[in-house]
Amino acid sequence: MTASRRLDVATAVAAVALWLRAAIVGLPRLDALVHPRALPHEDTHAWVALATFLIVPIGTIVLVRRRHGGAPDRLAARPAAVLGRDVLLLLTFAALLTPLLAEHTTSAAVHPSFLPPGPGVWFGSDETGADVFARVLYGARVSLGVGVVAVGLAVSIGGLLGGIAGYYGGWIDRGVSWVIDLLLSLPRLAVLLLVVGLSRPDAGRFLVVAGMLGFIGWMGVARIVRAQVLAVRELDFVTAARALGLPERTILVRHVLPNVAAPLVVFATLAVGDTILTESALAFLGYGASADVSWGSMVAGTGISRLRDAPWVGIFPGLAIAATVMACNLFGDGLRDSLDPRQRGQAPPPRLPSRDVLAPASAVMPAEGGGGPLAGVAVPALEIVDLHVDFDTEHGLVPAVHGVSFSVPAGGSLGLVGASGSGKSVTAMSVLRLLPENVRLRGTIRVAGVDVAGLDAAGLRALRGGRVGMVFQEPGSSLNPVFRVGAQVEEAVRLHQPLGAAAVRARVEALLAEVGLDGLGDRFPHELSGGQKQRVMIAMALANDPALLIADEPTTALDVTVQKQLLDLLARLRRDRGMALLFVSHDLDVVAEVADSAAVMREGRIVSVGPVASVPAAGGVTRAAPVSAPEASALLVVEDLHVAYPVRSGLFRRVTGTVRAVDGVSFNVRRGETFAIVGESGSGKSSLARAVLGLLPVAHGRVFVGGVPVGRPSTLPAIRRRMQAVFQDTAAALDPRWSVEATLREALDVHAVGDPSERADRVVALIREVGLAPELRRRLPHELSGGQRQRVGIARALAVAPELLVLDECVSSLDVEIQAQILDLFVGLQAGRGLTYLFISHDLRVVQRLAHHVGVMYRGSLVECGPTEGIFAAPQAEYTRGLLASVPSRARS
């Protein structure tokens, strides 16, 4: 730090200190604000305090709006929210400018008693002859003041405690959570009555009430902040920041807290309304923030019997409360909707090119599939002719399917293959008309000769689950969590067959037995594995002997061995039942296991169709054959590594045992080669990756990178420069608020790579190196595609010029074509920079393309380890043989 910079910092600190002092000194004098007299002009401290209270919320809002890019536009699209905001602004100005607006003071006897509303006496007068209009205006000062001060206090206390509890966890978290639970279990109004009523403050009553309201309201803030911090803390971009070597405090301030701010602003807005309501209730009971005028005490006024004769005395202040609180709620709801990440940054989906892509759209399948009893029947099980599907969005009609035609013969099978967004799932869903309401369908869909478009609601219900059964992608979320799986299968039977109770039960048992789930009917979904849940879905789909089964990516979420079992089951069921099958998948190799024919979709059209063996692999994937590894020294050495998680159980959640996620793993990775760790979910491969990166505590064993031990604070900076990581979830791996440039710049700054002036050029060079256009550097992550985001993630890892990259399932969530491109990039980078990779994956096919050496992981141990060709050609361990046998046979050939 240069001397002049140090001086700047000192000046800034001094200025902030002076400002804080003025604000604190002026705080008690704000009391003057709520009394029916203006703030004295000469009281600078009070003005500073007032300005502070105004600057903090406004600054936060401005900051959030700036960081959120288009948020104001989306707010402007919500007239109710704009109305709420404008009413609040109007009220604030009215409260500040009261002496100019009100013709009368709030004192008694400016009018006769109970004068009805009229010209000059807009809201009438009360029993003392005071002007109700003036008192309502002055009351706004009390209510708004209390709301802002109390919420400011609540946000300060709650934000701090919630942030600490969420970020640090452990006993701090448990302690804070317990105090929150304790304070939340107190009746709010009773506590306020007790404190305000018994302390009977005469001076500073405003601050006592506002302070108590803030103190009683911080728990809600703390809960939100804690939950939000807990969620953000686990995201990959925080892990990436840690892997970059950022200090914890910097991560909290730069990456975690800004992502918590948005829900906090929403909560604070709503809390202002809530606080105003509570204060008015207190005032109604006689313990409000102001002894002079307050909306609540005006309603209580002179009692119910006199209110009958002069209702205006109570009605106008009540309306004022309702209007203010409603404005807060409208504004808060609008803010929440416009800041909702689910609605954020959804650029309009690209319109499909109108040119014809490849094949003519009217490819009718040859009826060569199927050997069941129904084979040869003329009417196909499913026939789709010239199907168009458009989504009616706010950006106009967005086409998803563009003139698709195909048919599945009775008892036959067809695989519908394509990348995500190709329209294959939309096509499958339109058969049962399971698409959202904003979808426009054109074309003909016939199931066993019946036109689906002509069906009424009852006919559609008979079709769904009756003649057509359907299985979906996510077994984890496709079953209703609160019903036993047997009951869910039973419902499918009952909805279509009028059977007696005993017959239904027998049918359910038979169905469960058919899919290999004998006696598991009284389990709840969460008590079953993913594969078992998908079997329940299949049993449900088969309940009424459908002529056609539609399976939409049914095995994508499952491990490869489980996938193999399910594909075998589907193939067997189709054979035994002579049922037609429409199998939707992104993976042609998987389709080849169950379907005779395949149709490949791209951009809403069918681009090729025919027997499965003749269809080319999607996108013509280049097999990026690994460059033969040089004979070199070991860069990464892992010695007898153990990682264990504590298991808590029993009454007092004591640690009763450990799960050994990584159980004695040793291997070496030579400089310039790719070492792959393969395993199914739960095998411990991700724990291994994190332990190697030094992000998980190691129970036993050692890790060296270039001879430097990992896991010691002293070696950490050196390790961080040598070893970086790329993660799986591209949506979570980049901070959603940071541009590409800012993300890369941070990585360069942390390790002071190069001169500050040349870092901008380095950012551009990095972006180019990973194959992106430099113009993309100002984009935010949500404005990039998944593949582009992953390239940014790679650029961030490369920024510090590491020798070793840990790639944790980093192509798993990408489409096949993008996957191939990223793998090519890895191969190129390895050749160019001499990089070493530790590649973690569940996908044997990807591993085969990239790795020189493979380690197979199973239940925390390496069961086999060796050169890739050796392992794939002649696996030694039984587990490896099973794993390799599960790979779709087409991919093996």
Next chain:
Amino acid sequence: MGAYVLRRVLLTIPLVVAVAALVWGLLQAMPGDYCDSFLDPELNGRPEAVAALRHALGCDLPLGEQFLAAMRSILTLDFGVSLSQRAPVRQVLAAALPRTLLLTGTGFVLGQLLAIPIGVFQAARQGRAADVGLSMVTLAFYSLPAFWLGVLLQLLLTLVWRLFPTSGVGNGGWDTAWHLVLPATTLALASAAADARYVRGAMLEVIRQDYIRTARAKGASEARVLLVHALRNALLPTVALFGLRLPYLFSGAVLVESIYAWPGLGRVLYAGISLPDLPLISGAFFLFAMLVAAGGLLADLATAAVDPRVRLDR
């Protein structure tokens, strides 16, 4: 499940002790001598009698021992004698408690009967005119001060149109039920708006889930999808939320009891504070907090009973 219940019940014990300590601490922190309020004002001017009484009450003991004595008496529900009511606090509370439970219980049930159908109906009609209109109505009621609503109802229905009695608890049986109508309706309207908004949000969240699509793919009717598959899941968080909403319900009871002169706990507390009558306050306050704690406990146990995913290991 059994272990979960036991664990949850055991976790309530430190909460009860902490609330008792908080009550004592709050009263100690207030201006004026805590002990003096136990004394009969007629003793003024007789210092030796005051001193004797202070000794008898244990007010001359060190603070630590006073604390232990206070904790003992609070936790055994022995709050002493109320000076304003000239009766043991326990007796006063025992009379008021059933009335408050009757009022809040009726208000809660009425509120749910309003809120759940409105929320479900809105979710089924999401984005259409009926939903938008009802959203504005619930938002308006959500923004209304409960006491103002109470005062307006009272004004209209008891003074302008003399349909209901103005205040009081009546003489038991149907008369009490008749007196209950307005206070319970006020309480119900005040809480139903928030609950309807919540049910609508929960339903919309659930309707987006994959298992709703599964139910449709089975051939279930739209009514069955909403009422069987969606509602059951949407109500799970509502049950859990009930524990969190109890404090608001009792806050509402304090207001409503004060408007309609309903002699329940809220009124006892309010009267105690305006006097002030410290033994009465500490008793009423502790009882309020215990009611809330008991409600939270019940809500958690009910959630565990209806949600198969909550098990002893959670």
